[in-house]
Amino acid sequence: xxxxxxxxxxxxxxxxxxxxxxxxxxxxxxxxxxxxxxxxxxxxxxxxxxxxxxxxxxxxxxxxxxxxxxxxxxxxxxxxxxxxxxxxxxxxxxxxxxxxxxxxxxxxxxxxxxxxxxxxxxxxxxxxxxxxxxxxxxxxxxxxxxxxxxxxxxxxxxxxxxxxxxxxxxxxxxxxxxxxxxxxxxxxxxxxxxxxxxxxxxxxxxxxxxxxxxxxxxxxxxxxxxxxxxxxxxxxxxxxxxxxxxxxxxxxxxxxxxxxxxxxxxxxxxxxxxxxxxxxxxxxxxxxxxxxxxxxxxxxxxxxxxxxxxxxxxxxxxxxxxxxxxxxxxxxxxxxxxxxxxxxxxxxxxxxxxxxxxxxxxxxxxxxxxxxxxxxxxxxxx
Numbered sequence: 600x601x602x603x604x605x606x607x608x609x610x611x612x613x614x615x616x617x618x619x620x621x622x623x624x625x626x627x628x629x630x631x632x633x634x635x636x637x638x639x640x641x642x643x644x645x646x647x648x649x650x651x652x653x654x655x656x657x658x659x660x661x662x663x664x665x666x667x668x669x670x671x672x673x674x675x676x677x678x679x680x681x682x683x684x685x686x687x688x689x690x691x692x693x694x695x696x697x698x699x700x701x702x703x704x705x706x707x708x709x710x711x712x713x714x715x716x717x718x719x720x721x722x723x724x725x726x727x728x729x730x731x732x733x734x735x736x737x738x739x740x741x742x743x744x745x746x747x748x749x750x751x752x753x754x755x756x757x758x759x760x761x762x763x764x765x766x767x768x769x770x771x772x773x774x775x776x777x778x779x780x781x782x783x784x785x786x787x788x789x790x791x792x793x794x795x796x797x798x799x800x801x802x803x804x805x806x807x808x809x810x811x812x813x814x815x816x817x818x819x820x821x822x823x824x825x826x827x828x829x830x831x832x833x834x835x836x837x838x839x840x841x842x843x844x845x846x847x848x849x850x851x852x853x854x855x856x857x858x859x860x861x862x863x864x865x866x867x868x869x870x871x872x873x874x875x876x877x878x879x880x881x882x883x884x885x886x887x888x889x890x891x892x893x894x895x896x897x898x899x900x901x902x903x904x905x906x907x908x909x910x911x912x913x914x915x916x917x918x919x920x921x922x923x924x925x926x927x928x929x930x931x932x933x934x935x936x937x938x939x940x941x942x943x944x945x946x947x948x949x950x951x952x953x954x955x956x957x958x959x960x961x962x963x964x965x966x967x968x969x970x971x972x973x974x975x976x977x978x979x980x981x
Contacts, residue, residue, distance in 0.1 A: 632981055633648040634977060635872070636975070637874075643662065653745075653748075654744060656742075671959065672727070673771075674726050675725060675727055682782070685785070718785045720781070722777065727842060734766055736762055738762065739759070741756050741854065766846055767845065780836075820833040821833065829897075831892075832943065848880045853878070856875055872975040875972050883967055886960060892923055893937075896911055901914070919933070
């Protein structure tokens with residue numbers, strides 16, 4: 600008896616579910632499933648679509664933009680000239696030191712010899728070529744509204760895309776690694792230069808400080824313009840001898856669009872949809888870089904008591920106040936100072952970015968939306 604009752608209950612439940620499904624199908628809810636592939640400004644994609652009545656359709660899927668690259672040149676410079684001029688000047692520094700009885704090949708300077716040679720062998724050019732690569736892949740959830748009762752060709756679409764926040768990056772070409780390695784070698788020499796014996800032999804005693812190429816040229820790197828307070832932004836290669844940047848947007852990107860839909864076959868199994876709309880980026884993209892020095896490169900300044908206030912140059916006693924190396928304010932000691940800043944946003948933290956980089960950043964900062972134009976071919980499974 601119990602078994603009979605359970606069997607009867609199961610039968611009734613199955614009939615009820617079939618009845619519910621039949622009612623949904625009659626109302627045009629979940630009564631078919633379309634699977635499609637698409638191509639457009641968002642790359643290649645796949646999606647599935649189901650109806651939620653006569654006037655609403657839900658779509659979900661994934662889009663991927665194949666990675667491609669385009670190249671741009673980033674200028675490398677110093678405070679007092681181009682990097683090629685610096686290579687020529689510093690490349691002959693051992694001859695200059697020899698005039699003062701200093702042998703750069705002696706054991707005392709062994710730690711510098713390899714760096715000197717590395718820098719002297721760098722190709723003399725004033726820019727580094729960067730490879731810029733978009734990286735856009737995202738999931739989507741869209742609701743299509745077909746507002747006309749007797750015309751299902753047109754649809755209005757709202758929804759959102761979700762994907763990683765990093766949508767592009769830039770890095771120097773592999774062939775440029777040698778020059779970046781040389782720049783790092785030079786900067787390392789420059790930072791350590793005043794703390795070792797060279798300064799005691801000729802730099803100060805003979806009043807030749809202003810002729811010294813390290814102090815004349817200062818730190819070498821990529822000029823990225825100015826901070827809000829007017830200080831210079833100079834990016835140096837990272838410890839792996841690379842120059843990098845990355846572009847970020849919001850992970851969630853709302854979407855609004857318009858669609859046109861039509862059948863490709865008489866049995867309505869094959870269908871075509873054309874979509875046009877915009878992704879809202881929730882603000883303009885951010886372009887982040889690391890290893891950026893904030894440098895007060897204005898002329899040297901002192902207060903009435905002679906206290907150093909800022910700027911770059913030599914005081915009346917021929918003491919040097921530099922960008923990241925010089926006389927440490929308030930002391931009689933030479934050494935490195937200055938702090939590398941990370942996560943500097945080119946679009947918001949800096950202005951007056953020079954050259955092609957500046958043009959690129961100005962263009963990116965205007966993008967608050969991303970256009971979508973795509974074509975989808977779909978097949979109705981049932």
